[in-house]
Amino acid sequence: MSVAAEPFLQHHFTTAEQQADAGKIGMWLFLVTEILLFGGLFVGFAIMQGLHPEAFLQAHRHLDRTLGFINTVVLLSSSYTMVMAVWSAQNERRKRLIVYLLLTIAFAGVFLGIKYIEYSHKFHEGLLPGRFYHHAGDTVPGQFMFFSFYFMMTGLHGLHILGGIVAISWVLRRAIRGDFSHKYYTPVDLVGLYWHLVDVIWIYLFPLLYLIK
């Protein structure tokens, strides 16, 4: 029995490979549920945009495309550093793993910082969801609906970024402790998968909200 040599192997698995595969299946299924969770909002957005195309077109002009674009670049960069973190874990480069994880967390922080700037700008102008909307000088009515969705979608996405920061910090702690080897790096792998999904959702959110034609 090689159980003693592989402390990460849980008692109900026979091999490390079986455990890693099970973990991956679990994570992919979780990602599917995430897509469906956001899917409801995307469908709702599409239908409401169909009902109120003028209002949505007008409302989206209040968004700052430059900041949105910068945030897209920031998140894409974080995806790159995450991939490199997984690669470092696979190849047992512990220092690089730690650096890349730190970089990913830093990019996530920058993203949230820029989001904060955008949000406070919207709050200031009264571009708020639902009944709290009080922007002056609208020519097209019903723009509150766009901001209802803007805040729900980016808000839910922001929560996922926060969750990602927590998850990556947990992996970081384990990396510092030296838990990972080329035989066992599943947590890095799985958190990486999650992080890419959060990025991909933003890739869809950015054109949907910021680039309406």
Place this chain on the structure above:
Amino acid sequence: MEPNYLSTPRGLKSWLTTVDHKRIGVMYLASILFAFFLGGVFAILIRIELLTPGRTIMSAETYNRVFTLHGAIMIFLFIIPSIPASLGNFVLPLMLGAKDVAFPRLNLASYYIYVAGALLAVGAMVTGGVDTGWTFYTPYSTTTNSSVGLMTLAAFVLGFSSIFTGINFIATIHKLRAPGMSWFKMPLFAWGIYATAIIQVLATPVLGITLLLILMERVFSIGIFNPQLGGDPILFQHFFWFYSHPAVYIMILPGMAIISEVIPVFSRKTIFGYKAIAYSSIAIAAVSFLVWGHHMFVSGQSQLANAIFSFLTFLVAIPSGVKVFNWIATMYKGSISLEAPMLYAISFLLLFAIGGLTGLFLGALAVDVHLHDTYFVVAHFHFVMMGGTVMAFLAGLHYWWPKMFGRTYSEKWARVAAALIFVGFNVTFLSQFVLGSRGMPRRYYNYLDQFQPLHVFSTVGSWILALGFFIMAGYLWVSLRKPCDAPANPWGAVGLEWQTGSPPPEHNFEHVPLVTHGPYDYSQPVSEPEEVQA
């Protein structure tokens, strides 16, 4: 007595922090049975109120809350988690020859999330209750002053519990089957649970976001479901049924899965049409996502959509029929013994056939215009959910009870209870088909005098049902009080879960089992004849 999962390790803390799928299954079982009791109390109250037109024991406002809580508790706290999370959790890994589910800690988390959701639901009850019906239809649900917010939050939280169970089971079935157990050597219970888990994973998140949208609508008036603000209340119905129709298959597929186990054992025959039953579970799961519009035939959706949804609804009858005929063919020329699990399985066959066929009435466009929102719908739903799922759950509970607790129950009283429950059920709900087809609307507090005899009939039936359940609670409780007496394989079944002790040891098996034959191989004498009860 040999150490088993019930006795070692000892102590309350070891139970509350356990990651053993068997203990989690038992904790789930206790919880859902309590929920079933609570929902049952509300059901009895509904029936008593309907003894007479107008006020009998409660006001109309109270009545609205009582039927809402009956529905919400039975759906979200009892029937959705019932079979998968309790019996499934317990027997699935045993059937697969595994030591545990793939993610034991996630399993425990799902239980505590369930408890948290249940507490939120209790919170909604004590802070004024909910009066929308379990379907939370807008715009009423976004404007009423009752505790819709807490109740939707409860259902949202419970959804995560359901998703985690589903993810766990899919990964378990994929990766933890014993050596030699190919997909088509799996017991059909595993196929049913697999199909269920797929729906849990794919449909539940949509309900989650829908309930969040209701919360947002209540707090922020975001407008999506409010026509005054430019939204669309029908969109809520689409969202809601996109989950909640597949959800009724989350409820029935595990029931069918149990029936596929019980019938071969008590007919002493190999299951007829193994692959057809396995594939039909997957087919039901697939079609379940395409039929949600049949709840909305009179909502004003397009006639084309109605026709398509009606046609797709009829499709569900094919895999369901395949299963029913295969079960009957399994019994044909079998050596049938009528112990309690089999009595419930046969009840299932009869009642599910009625429930399924009346589903076709409701899926037919012209008929549905007449029957929509009447007691016919209530009766149909209870025939498939209670006559189907609950009967199957009881079959499974009686079938695996000796395995779970190592104790046998009184077979005599079990038969009495089964008879009472079967009779009581039919008295309660057959009358509601008649009421509905004559125009009695669902959820009404008051009714025309001409409906009273049938309402009284139905109410008396609910008392017979209740008596049956009290007897069951009695003999099951008595069985728990006595020392372990069940043999490892009291039914002479060939499934892997019967190849280990009753109750099983902490890690399920002494040795990893090697699977060499199929799951229903009754063509040879049972391998351990000395353990078969006389």
